[in-house]
Amino acid sequence: MIASPVEQLFTLFNETALRLQEELQCTFLEALAETGENLFQGSILQEELSEITKKGLKKQYETIKLEQYTNEDIRKAFQLAILKGMKETAQPNHQMTPDSVGMLTAYLVGKFVKAPSFRLLDPAVGTGNLLLTVLNHSEKQADAIGVDIDDLLIKLAYVNANLQEQPVRLFNQDSIEPLFIDPVDAVVGDLPVGYYPNDFRAADFDIRADEGHTYAHHLFIEQSIRYTKPGGYLFFIIPNGLFESEQAGKLHNFMKEHLIVQGLLQLPSSMFKNKNAAKSIFVVQKKGEGVKPPNQALLVDLPSLSNKFEMDKILIKIEKWFKENKG
Known part of the structure; x- marks a missing residue:
């Protein structure tokens, strides 16, 4: 079964954020912001990462071409990743509008x-x-x-x-x-x-x-x-x-x-x-x-x-x- 555009993007956001979370020792949401910025800038901005992680991330980012996705696909996938991160931190004031x-x-x-x-x-x-x-x-x-x-x-x-x-x-x-x-x-x-x-x-x-x-x-x-x-x-x-x-x-x-x-x-x-x-x-x-x-x-x-x-x-x-x- 072929993954939908939203699923493809969510998988990328999720997997790359998890890699960054582990190496940077930060929360999932912080790592998600970092991975989103990398994707937008088209380069890996965290200099402190190991070369293996940098190579792995680069390879994953190259599987996605943002221009092939609609704004709504991107928003929904990013929203799903944020919701996942919010469940972990469970701050009541971090509510997302359905x-x-x-x-x-x-x-x-x-x-x-x-x-x-x-x-x-x-x-x-x-x-x-x-x-x-x-x-x-x-x-x-x-x-x-x-x-x-x-x-x-x-x-x-x-x-x-x-x-x-x-x-x-x-x-x-x-x-x-x-x-x-x-x-x-x-x-x-x-x-x-x-x-x-x-x-x-x-x-x-x-x-x-x-x-x-x-x-x-x-x-x-x-x-x-x-x-x-x-x-x-x-x-x-x-x-x-x-x-x-x-x-x-x-x-x-x-x-x-x-x-x-x-x-x-x-x-x-x-x-x-x-x-x-x-x-x-x-x-x-x-x-x-x-x-x-x-x-x-x-x-x-x-x-x-x-x-x-x-x-x-x-x-x-x-x-x-x-x-x-x-x-």
Whole structure:
């Protein structure tokens, strides 16, 4: 049986990363970033490797010609290798946006953002999986920016974008600190849920908690709005309980003042291990001159995303909503 393109690439990423992991005495994810960089640069950059390892790696890299693979093949294979590495380290904040959610977000970005070229920000870019899914499925020219505080994740995002030849500018910093970027037309983000530890920085935000730590996902929303042009769209993957917490009042008032709700697409609960972890895609638009709210917001309870028949019915409903509200 011939291996699929994704399997071929995954095997290469996995086997070469394991060799580097052993010799460099590092984690699998660190080794994966190194092997991805080697593949992109077309040379072996780790000088400390033994000659035998260098020769072995060179031979393996030569079996793959990246230009023969699609961006999506590369992204999926790299994503599988990252998921394998994450299982080993098991850090709860290293969660990857599922493919189906990325595709749905890409579809929504394509429907809402009308300009032929646009600036796109992911303030919680992680390994770049969500941002690159959106870029790979966009027919428009996108100038993309990603921000993440985790230096290993941002390195994986950098290698991931390079291998797919997607021009993404990446910033390794706390996303809640000031960002040195021009305003964007759209934001995508799978919001990290939890408390933000820096109360001094949080004090600079309207939605800061009156006492104790502020929710990070609330701050990400306000920060994203600051860097979005009037009329720009924001596509957030949010916890379903976003407006039920003790800090929800301030967030609600802030959003009412600055945003128009365009839609809420509740993801199927079968995607999540427990109901409390369930999420939705929340689509909002920054208020601005001439920006009108829809006649009614797009509210969708998504079926299992693998159920083609039910998903087709939902997509017809969404298309109808666009004709009536955005036509």
